[in-house]
Amino acid sequence: MHEVEEAKALDGEHYRDSLSNVNKDGKRLWIFAKKPKGSLYQYRTLFAWFLYIIFFATPFIKFHGHPLLLFNILERKFIIFGMPFWPQDLNLFALLMLTFILFIIVFTVLFGRIWCGWACPQTIFMEMLFRKIEYLIEGDFNQQKKLAAQEWNTEKILRKGGKHVAFYLISFLIANTFLSYIIGIDQMKLLITDGPLAHIGKFASLLIFSTVFYFVFAFLRELVCVIICPYGRLQGLMLDPHSIVVAYNYLRGEPRGKASKKDTATPAPKGDCIDCKLCVQVCPTGIDIRNGTQLECINCTACVDACDEVMVKINKPTRLIGFNSKNGIDNNETFKFTLRNVGYSVVLVGLLALLVYLVASRKEIETTLNRTAGMLYQTQANGNISNLYNIEFVNKTFDSIPIELELIEPKGSIKLIDKQIIKIPKDELGKTSFFIEIDPKAITSNQNKVLINVKSNGVLIEQVKSNFVAPVN
Ligand code: SF4
Ligand code: SF4
Numbered sequence: 001m002h003e004v005e006e007a008k009a010l011d012g013e014h015y016r017d018s019l020s021n022v023n024k025d026g027k028r029l030w031i032f033a034k035k036p037k038g039s040l041y042q043y044r045t046l047f048a049w050f051l052y053i054i055f056f057a058t059p060f061i062k063f064h065g066h067p068l069l070l071f072n073i074l075e076r077k078f079i080i081f082g083m084p085f086w087p088q089d090l091n092l093f094a095l096l097m098l099t100f101i102l103f104i105i106v107f108t109v110l111f112g113r114i115w116c117g118w119a120c121p122q123t124i125f126m127e128m129l130f131r132k133i134e135y136l137i138e139g140d141f142n143q144q145k146k147l148a149a150q151e152w153n154t155e156k157i158l159r160k161g162g163k164h165v166a167f168y169l170i171s172f173l174i175a176n177t178f179l180s181y182i183i184g185i186d187q188m189k190l191l192i193t194d195g196p197l198a199h200i201g202k203f204a205s206l207l208i209f210s211t212v213f214y215f216v217f218a219f220l221r222e223l224v225c226v227i228i229c230p231y232g233r234l235q236g237l238m239l240d241p242h243s244i245v246v247a248y249n250y251l252r253g254e255p256r257g258k259a260s261k262k263d264t265a266t267p268a269p270k271g272d273c274i275d276c277k278l279c280v281q282v283c284p285t286g287i288d289i290r291n292g293t294q295l296e297c298i299n300c301t302a303c304v305d306a307c308d309e310v311m312v313k314i315n316k317p318t319r320l321i322g323f324n325s326k327n328g329i330d331n332n333e334t335f336k337f338t339l340r341n342v343g344y345s346v347v348l349v350g351l352l353a354l355l356v357y358l359v360a361s362r363k364e365i366e367t368t369l370n371r372t373a374g375m376l377y378q379t380q381a382n383g384n385i386s387n388l389y390n391i392e393f394v395n396k397t398f399d400s401i402p403i404e405l406e407l408i409e410p411k412g413s414i415k416l417i418d419k420q421i422i423k424i425p426k427d428e429l430g431k432t433s434f435f436i437e438i439d440p441k442a443i444t445s446n447q448n449k450v451l452i453n454v455k456s457n458g459v460l461i462e463q464v465k466s467n468f469v470a471p472v473n
Pocket of ligand 2: 280288289301
């Protein structure tokens, strides 16, 4: 048995049965993470700023006078990259979600939870914004611990109070942006110019969102990743020995320990890990990555930077902790696509192609035609037989659209009831009713197929079908 596995077997892998942030009595242990530094941390900071710019700027971007992205759940109005979507496009939304989930699975199988550490909004805001403000106000982890342990005095009130005020203000800013994605930037501007009392519902939502964000970033923190987020908990199902994750190279690192003077006299074999525990101190979820891949690891790479710094100081090669797979460590295997990955990727490409095709061929007008329920047929004054129909149009564009109906089957005519011209307002639902009248001499069956061309400015948009009920002599 390998030394590390032997060690784990001896201690019964007890770390897998407990959480690093919960004590034996089940009480939460607050994690004071050491301030990370290093090249990967710098890349993460840059990437985080790039994501902040996208997040905060997008609500201000308009495309043909409309928001680039809008998710107005209340009014059931959605705009994605300038294209309006309706609840009737639920099939597209379901396919989009399915594609996204599969993309995450493929990505996780290949590269572990890199999404969590580098792109998830929870980590990006927690580690790259709120945590940095905390370091700024309360100092590094040792000063934070000292401050938490000390009696309440002016310094503690000012530091803690200042931190929580700053946290709430940033949460308020995030909530404003978040709400802009739901109601649109124009409505947000009205909320600001008219004052909260004129839009009490929206203002209440803003305060609720702000408080939720504040609670998450000030108190819940890593519990979101470790306990609440289902993605982290599914990690065990997705990863395999080929997956590239943040991993400790136990073959190189073990047996761990500091080289003592005694050892220099009679040197005992030692691995590269000097057991300084810096990798544990910087970990925002409080785990020891040397125990192996754990669901708490969000692949933030803070431990990689910390260990690299140590390796440089002791003149050893870097990346004792780094991106590696289990097979990479055990057998020196380089990154490769397995049959499972190829299978997932093929399905993903197929779903993407289907999604693109469905979006590209999506109709601008969606029509629903129904014969009016509870009615059979009517005999008109001129002897013609008629059926009454209800027709509904969903205008999925930003322009009002004129509609013409052309009866293809059976031979007869369409008589609109309440209007002569159908015009569907932009971005709305339009309804009307009409009769189809047929000369009784043309009737050969009591169930007749109805086929209508729906046109706009002479251009065919779609064909709709129904049936025509008539007496047969
Ligand atoms: S930082 Fe590196 S050397 Fe220090 S304990 Fe962690 S793995 Fe070992
Ligand atoms: S083990 Fe390393 S990569 Fe994983 S969460 Fe902790 S610091 Fe981040």
